[in-house]
Amino acid sequence: MAIRRAGAPTTTDIDMTPMIDVTFQLITFFLFIMNFSEAEQDDRIQLPLSQLAKPVEGLIEKPITLQLTNSGNVIYAGELVAVRDIGSYLEREKMAMRDSGREPNAATVIVRADGRAQAGEVQDIIRICQDKGFERFALRAQYDEGR
Amino acid sequence: MPRRQSSLPDKIAIDMTPMIDVVFQLISFFMFSLKVVSPEGDFDIRMPLAAAAAAAPDDQQVPPVRVKLSAAADGSLASITMNGNPLAGFDELHQQIMALVGTDTGPNSLAEKTEVEFDCDYSLKYANVVQAITAVSGRVRDGQIVELIRRIKFTPPKKPAG
Numbered sequence: 001m002a003i004r005r006a007g008a009p010t011t012t013d014i015d016m017t018p019m020i021d022v023t024f025q026l027i028t029f030f031l032f033i034m035n036f037s038e039a040e041q042d043d044r045i046q047l048p049l050s051q052l053a054k055p056v057e058g059l060i061e062k063p064i065t066l067q068l069t070n071s072g073n074v075i076y077a078g079e080l081v082a083v084r085d086i087g088s089y090l091e092r093e094k095m096a097m098r099d100s101g102r103e104p105n106a107a108t109v110i111v112r113a114d115g116r117a118q119a120g121e122v123q124d125i126i127r128i129c130q131d132k133g134f135e136r137f138a139l140r141a142q143y144d145e146g147r
Numbered sequence: 148m149p150r151r152q153s154s155l156p157d158k159i160a161i162d163m164t165p166m167i168d169v170v171f172q173l174i175s176f177f178m179f180s181l182k183v184v185s186p187e188g189d190f191d192i193r194m195p196l197a198a199a200a201a202a203a204p205d206d207q208q209v210p211p212v213r214v215k216l217s218a219a220a221d222g223s224l225a226s227i228t229m230n231g232n233p234l235a236g237f238d239e240l241h242q243q244i245m246a247l248v249g250t251d252t253g254p255n256s257l258a259e260k261t262e263v264e265f266d267c268d269y270s271l272k273y274a275n276v277v278q279a280i281t282a283v284s285g286r287v288r289d290g291q292i293v294e295l296i297r298r299i300k301f302t303p304p305k306k307p308a309g
Contacts, residue, residue, distance in 0.1 A: 016163050021265075023170045030177030041184065050281045051278035052292055053188030056153065090149030118222065118274045123304035130196040138189035141277050 042067050042075050043113075049116035049144035060108045060138065064093055066129075068113035072121050083124050090132040104133035112140045175241075190280050194300050206261040211262040212247065214240065216279055218271035227279070241282040244295055269307050 043133065045067050067075040074081045076089050094104045109129050113122045126137060212230060219225040227234045234240050248258040263283045267276055285294040 013160075014231065015241045016167075020163075023167075023174065025281040026252070027170065027173050027177065029172065030181060034181060036176060041187075044197065050188070050277050050279035051287050052281050052285055053186075053190070055186045055188055056182075082281075108191075110189070113273050113279065115272065115274030116222075117270060118269040119216070119271040119273050120219075120304045120306060122273050122276070123267070123269075123301050124306075126194065127304060130194065133196075135193060135195035137194060139186050139187055139192060139277065139280065141281075142184040143188055143197060 001117065002017070004122050038110055044069050044075070045114050046070070046116065047112060047140060047142040050141040051144045053141035053143045060110065062102075062132070063108045063110045064090070065110045065112060066125055068117045068121055068125060070113065070114040070115060070116045074125065078140055083128075086125065087128050087132065090129060090134070094132050094134075105135045108136040108138050109133060109134050110138045150226035190277075190284060190299070192296070192299050209257065209260045209262070211264045211300075212244070212263050212283075213266060214279060214283070216265065216267045216271055216275060218275075222270050222272040224275045231232065237278050237282040240250065240279065244283050245286075248295060258295050259297065261296050262300065263296050264300050264302060266302040269305060 065076075068083075069075060069080075072083060073081055074086050077084060081089065093107075097104055097107060111122060111125060113125075122139075129137070215226075215228045217225045217227075227236065227240055229240060235244065244263075248256070248261055265276065265279060270272050280290045280299060283299070285292055287293075
């Protein structure tokens with residue numbers, strides 16, 4: 001029986017162009033969708049929903065972000081701190097601000113509190129901030145598109 | 148003069164493997180570092196400590212609206228009162244605020260001058276406070292936010308005994 005010889009060449013030239021096109025499209029997509037902002041967001045916080053909480057236009061200049069967890073602790077600069085202890089951290093912030101020629105009343109304190117946390121703890125945080133001279137607060141909520 | 152013939156082949160085969168390796172590495176990096184961020188917004192509150200003490204009243208000042216939010220034992224909302232009058236829910240609070248300040252929200256309007264003071268039980272879940280702030284701050288009409296009252300403050304926290 002005669003063996004049929006393949007007429008195909010030993011190497012096949014695959015056209016890589018469409019694959020590279022798609023791959024670069026994917027990279028571009030991920031680049032655009034990626035969040036490069038330095039906004040402090042912690043997955044432990046489940047923000048309350050509000051239909052008026054539309055994303056803010058423009059950045060708040062050098063804000064202080066305090067995140068209150070469900071268990072009543074504050075995440076400050078990635079560290080878990082009890083609510084009553086944030087005073088000393090805020091004092092340090094205040095000193096740093098004064099060194100750079102700013103007053104604490106010009107700074108905004110962003111309060112990212114969990115919706116399940118106690119309202120009194122949020123008020124405690126506000127009161128401690130007020131004692132240190134901070135008076136601008138931004139209560140953060142998640143934008144609710146559903147209603 | 149004889150022309151020198153090139154010995155190079157017509158088509159140069161470029162080895163694509165390293166480039167494809169790098170590109171796939173990049174894709175993997177972006178895929179794994181992707182974090183879906185939900186849109187967030189702020190309710191701006193200006194609450195200096197000095198203002199907590201009685202400020203000198205002037206003729207232009209409108210008496211603050213006092214909204215009391217009481218908590219049930221599990222931290223859920225038990226009742227809402229506005230200036231002492233019990234309300235059914237946040238929708239009624241919104242309607243009462245609308246009836247009080249009207250639809251004019253421009254400069255020097257009643258909505259701009261009116262201040263709402265929230266008195267919340269310590270153990271109340273914070274989500275209820277945000278809902279109440281939403282009810283007094285505005286509404287969404289045709290996809291646009293119509294602002295109502297922007298001046299919001301809280302009474303000092305009252306920690307329950309024990």
